[in-house]
Amino acid sequence: MDYFLDEDQVMIRDTARQIAEEKIVPVRAELDEKEQFPSEIIKFLAQADMFGLFIPEEYGGLGKGALELCLAVEELSRACLGVSTSYAANALGTYPILLFGTEEQKKKYLPDIASGKRLVAFGLTEANAGSDAAGIQTTATKSGTEYILNGTKQWITNGGEAEIYTVIAMTDKSRGARGASALIVEKDTPGFTFGKKEKKMGIRASSTCELVFDDCHVPKDNILGRDGMGFIVAMKTLDKSRTGVGAQGVGVAQGAFEEAGKFARSRVQFEKPIISFQAIQHMLADMAIQIEAARALVYSVARYVDSGAKDITKVSAIAKTFATDIAMRVTTDALQVMGGSGYMRDYPVEKMMRDAKILQIYEGTNQIQRNVICQSLIKEFSRNV
Amino acid sequence: MKIIVCIKQVPDTSEVRINPETNTLIRDGVPSIINPFDLHAVEAALSIKDALNAEVTVLTMGPPQAEVSLKEVIAMGADAAVLLTDRAFAGSDTWATAYTLAAAIKFLGADIVLCGKQAIDGDTAQVGPAIAEFMDIPHISYVSKIESISGDSITVRRLMDEGYDIVEAPLPVLLTVVKELNQPRMASLKGKMRAKKLEIRRLTYKDLSLDENNLGLKGSPTRVKNIFAPEMKKDRIVIGGTPEEQTDELISILKAIKCI
CATH class of the missing domain: 1.10.540.10 (Acyl-CoA dehydrogenase/oxidase, N-terminal domain)
Incomplete structure (x- = not known):
């Protein structure tokens, strides 16, 4: 299209x-x-x-x-x-x-x-601060012209590979979410090291590891926005990036769909290519429907974001959720179309299915996305009453 | 420093079909690409540019549609592109092609001229060295590494069947390069945007004040009688011992095969 x-x-x-x-x-x-x-x-x-x-x-x-x-x-x-x-x-x-x-x-x-x-990495998640981002325990204590960081960030994509890190830490624990701040931390800053590299189910070419801060001194000028704006920085960042996760969903679904289509044309059973069977045809058609709908949604939301619109939280969450949910379904169905071959590592689809799962989890699980969507809906409903 | 890279637009296949009647290449219906070896020459030029702040011009002789290939090289980072295009150039063999390119390079001026070792369609490997002969400058073929470039000389590795030679030459010089030299870079988006807008400079035979009799089919002495892959002969005997023993052994072998 x-x-x-x-x-x-x-x-x-x-x-x-x-x-x-x-x-x-x-x-x-x-x-x-x-x-x-x-x-x-x-x-x-x-x-x-x-x-x-x-x-x-x-x-x-x-x-x-x-x-x-x-x-x-x-x-x-x-x-x-x-x-x-x-x-x-x-x-x-x-x-x-x-x-x-x-x-x-x-x-x-x-x-x-x-x-x-x-390269750059974003450091928000911690062992006790995942969906509940306000549970951050890493601290940044102001001391003269510096912040002193202490704590551990978990599951940070590009950890170890990136040279620039934007990190969310508590500058005032007593203020809860309003006590968080965003700081730029450069690799090789004394007191900043990397923990274990995680062993993942999928997206295994990407690096995921811990960021460990142990009395890590960061210049005061490295703060992003003002003191206490960390949570807003994180939320606005996620608003911007979410649509891109949706695009990842569209891409992986498209890749798996193409593999399934190619396989269905060449695989012969009962003396016919399996694409001639309605069971396979309907699966392929459903995949195509879901992918095209997701792509249209992702592009529309991206265009809306580019228009300079402010209220992008709900729509970006909708695009992320829909496109990544269909990515999981489409990759699973693509593997099913390919049967035993799909399950083998000789074909790329088992990897695509393993990879796709993370899309429903990272940058806000799809359950949290639905919370975000409904929070906006509640506001809209109350406005319309 | 001025660098000129010569490229050729070739059919996208290593198995070009040949018209049995005319013994020329059949190009119809085959998409065109930049000769893969030439991309290594482009990368070499751009690497020198990165290190020494040189100006890189890409040059090709061909029909107007060869502009597409020149633009691809602009997108990779070349500064300028020149298309030698004229009906008078049509049908050029390696002699006439090298003659024409050499005239254009003299006209444009260059300290280093880079070419791929050969084109994948004709496979002659003649045009690069012949350009150097027409320009009366040194050339080094099969360059696999550029060791150093000083103000007025260059030192390179020349790939040989067994090992390599280290060769030094004064500038200006022409190099033909092998794929072992480097990995060609990706074209950049900024480069593609620049290429899209860039007006490609065109030169005709009149711009170069050339004798029309030396150009195109008229200026091409080559007549292709037949094309075939040469037989590879791998048999060889290594004779050891003192020089006297080696001579005796050689004479007896030559006698045995009735050469003497």
């Missing part, structure tokens, strides 16, 4: 597709098997200017928006969610600087991020 993309958008999509097909597909199984971070692919993405898509031109980026980022993420996800997670997490870590950074902070960090020279 034609989504009326402009010339630049088509160019961005095609560039991402070329990288996906030429550089990612040939190595994705190996990266998964070895749980290896895709450093080479990151280099190609950097060469192609992919890291600068959504960064303003004055900071070395291309000045594009959410839709362009979604197009790139979708294409990368069609080949490998592990790679696309590393790429998308970079955007997640960059949004706090983009949305709340001072001119000095933007000038200092954004050009290196846009060129892909330095």
Whole structure:
């Protein structure tokens, strides 16, 4: 279907597709098997200017928006969610600087991020602060011209690989969520180390690890926004990035669907290709329906975000939830169409199914998304009474 | 420093069909790509540019549609592109092609000229070295590594059947490169946007003040009689011992096969 993309958008999509097909597909199984971070692919993405898509031109980026980022993420996800997670997490870590950074902070960090020279990670989750983000225990104590960080962040995508970390920590525990602040912490800051690298079910090419802060001194100027704005920084960041997770769902679903279609045409049972059987046809049709609906939704929401709209929380949560729920269903059904072959690691679909599961969990579980959606609904209902 | 990279637009297949009547390549219906070896020459030029702040111009001789290939190289990071295009160039063999390209390079000026080791369609590996001959500058073929570039000379590795040579040459110089040299970079989005807008400079034979009799089919002495893959002969004997023993052994072998 034609989504009326402009010339630049088509160019961005095609560039991402070329990288996906030429550089990612040939190595994705190996990266998964070895749980290896895709450093080479990151280099190609950097060469192609992919890291600068959504960064303003004055900071070395291309000045594009959410839709362009979604197009790139979708294409990368069609080949490998592990790679696309590393790429998308970079955007997640960059949004706090983009949305709340001072001119000095933007000038200092954004050009290196846009060129892909330095990777970024976002540090919010902790052992006791997942869905309940207000349960953060990492502290940042003000001391003269510095903040002193103590605590441990958990399951941080790009942990260890990134050089710039945007971290949410409590500057005033007594104020609860209003006592959180967002800080930029650079790798190699004394007192900042990495804990164990997690062993995951899927997206195994991406790096996930703990960030450990032990009396880590960070300059006061590294604060994003004001003291106590950490929770707002986190929520606005997630509002911006959620649609991209939806695009990951569309991409992985598309990838699995194509594999299933190809297999169904060539697999012969009862002397016929299995695509001639209605049981298979209906499954493929249902996949196509779900993917196209999700894509239309994700692109529409991305365009709405790019319009400068303020009320993007609900719609971005809707796009994320729908597109990632269908990604789980479509990858599962794609594997089912392929039967025993689908279950084997000789084909990429079992990996896609393992990978897809994380989309319903990270950047806010789909249950939390529904809470977010309904909180907006309650406000809307009360306004309309 | 000025670098010129010569590229060729070739059919996207390593198994080009040949018209048995004319013994020329059949290009119809085959999509075009940049000759893969030339991409390594492009990467070499861009790496030198990154290190030494050189100006990179990409050059090709071909029909107007070869512009697409030039734009791809602009998207990779080349500064300028020149298309040699003229009806008078049509039907050029390696001699006429090298003659024409050499004239264009002299016209544009270059300290280093880079070419792929050969094109995947013709596979002659003649045009690169022949350009250097027409320009009367040194050339080094099969370059697998650039060791160093100083103000007026270059040191490279030349890939040989067994091992490599280290070769130094004064500038200006022409290098033909092998794929072991590097990994070509991706075209960047900014580069693609620049390429889209860029007007490609075109040169005709009149711009280069060339003699029309040396151009195109008229200027091409090559007549292809037949095309076949040469037989690989791998048999060889290594003779050891003192020089005297080696000579005796060699004479007896030559006698045995009735060469002497």
